[in-house]
Amino acid sequence: MSRIGRSPITLPTGVEVTITPGLVSVKGKLGTLSQKIDLDITVTKEDGHIVLTRPTDQKRHRSLHGLYRSLIANMIKGVNEGYKTEQELVGVGYRAANKGQMLELSLGYSHNINFELPKEIKVTTTSEKGSNPKIVLESADKQLLGLVAAKIRSLRKPEPYKGKGIKFTGEVLRRKAGKSAAKK
Numbered sequence: 001m002s003r004i005g006r007s008p009i010t011l012p013t014g015v016e017v018t019i020t021p022g023l024v025s026v027k028g029k030l031g032t033l034s035q036k037i038d039l040d041i042t043v044t045k046e047d048g049h050i051v052l053t054r055p056t057d058q059k060r061h062r063s064l065h066g067l068y069r070s071l072i073a074n075m076i077k078g079v080n081e082g083y084k085t086e087q088e089l090v091g092v093g094y095r096a097a098n099k100g101q102m103l104e105l106s107l108g109y110s111h112n113i114n115f116e117l118p119k120e121i122k123v124t125t126t127s128e129k130g131s132n133p134k135i136v137l138e139s140a141d142k143q144l145l146g147l148v149a150a151k152i153r154s155l156r157k158p159e160p161y162k163g164k165g166i167k168f169t170g171e172v173l174r175r176k177a178g179k180s181a182a183k184k
Helices: 059-080 142-154
Strands: 016-020 023-028 031-036 042-046 049-053 083-090 095-099 102-106 113-116 122-126 134-139 165-168
Touching (some): 016 042, 023 059, 031 059, 059 142, 095 122, 134 142, 142 165
Antiparallel strands (some): 016 023, 023 031, 042 049, 083 134, 083 165, 095 102, 102 113, 122 134
16 A cells, blocks of 8 residues: 555645646645646545545556655645755856846856746845855745756766765765875
8 A cells, every 4th residue: 555645635724726637736825736637546625635545556556646645745835835945056166146037157168058947936046255156946846946956957967076066055975085196
């Protein structure tokens, strides 16, 4: 049995859930999100909880049961509280600036990189003297936020010797020792 799929989702106050066959829409103070649901999985609203059930114990139904429960729970948390991701640019001369939804990155290449963000994501950049420049992304959609953060990180992944590149705040990198001195 799927332990994740069987647990009900508690609805916080101020969040409305609309359930139609094949689609679940969630509306809250931070926006509206919707997710297509496989027709085999049944979604019902009972006493301020969302409950998902599956028809059989087939492997496909078990995996979809837990998946859709997690996706709906993430949507409810997103429209109620929102999600936030912080990244920092480690390297000499690395800079980040934003003008609206356009993120301008200077990452040691011969040119600056202009990265246009989706309108659902709010971006802020900070550059304080003595610390690495930071990029803060906020959104109600966890999937979109993770996708955009991964795309930004892929522009200059942290390298294992000096750790230069774009990394998530708090990310622990595996470092390598580098060359060892020649023995005589």
